[in-house]
Amino acid sequence: MNNSAKSGSGLDSALAHLADVVDQRREAFKAGQIDPKTSYTALLFSKGDDGILKKIGEEATEAVMAAKDSRQSQLAAEQQKRLVGEMADLWFHCLIALSQFGxxxxxxxxxxxxxxxxxxxxxxxxxxxxxxx
Structure with missing residues (x-):
């Protein structure tokens, strides 16, 4: 699962691009242009600081459990894929928090x-x- 080709500026630019999208959605939510009923990102922003931070805690717990499962499972490749997915969820929600706090x-x-x-x-x-x- 290790892809060393995606390092340095590629990683920076991927995160920056996703952060740009998150920031655009935050601004659109604040302007009333997107509805939390139709946009997950807007839904997160509608929950404010506490809701966003609670979601990060939930995602961090899921990432920890996926990591523990990946060490204990005979299905290591499948569990590693799950761990990557949980980490992606955690990173996404961290980007939401970063945007929330400017x-x-x-x-x-x-x-x-x-x-x-x-x-x-x-x-x-x-x-x-x-x-x-």
């Missing part, structure tokens, strides 16, 4: 870039020292 996937990628080459333990300690954790 952020973009590029902001997350910039933060990941900033952390490259930094020990995770050191980075976590630095956040704790500055009260960011």
């Amino acid at each position: 952020l973009r996937p590029e902001d997350v990628i910039a933060e990941l870039d900033r952390r490259l080459g930094t020990s995770g333990i050191e980075e976590k300690a630095a956040r704790k020292a500055t009260g960011q954790e």
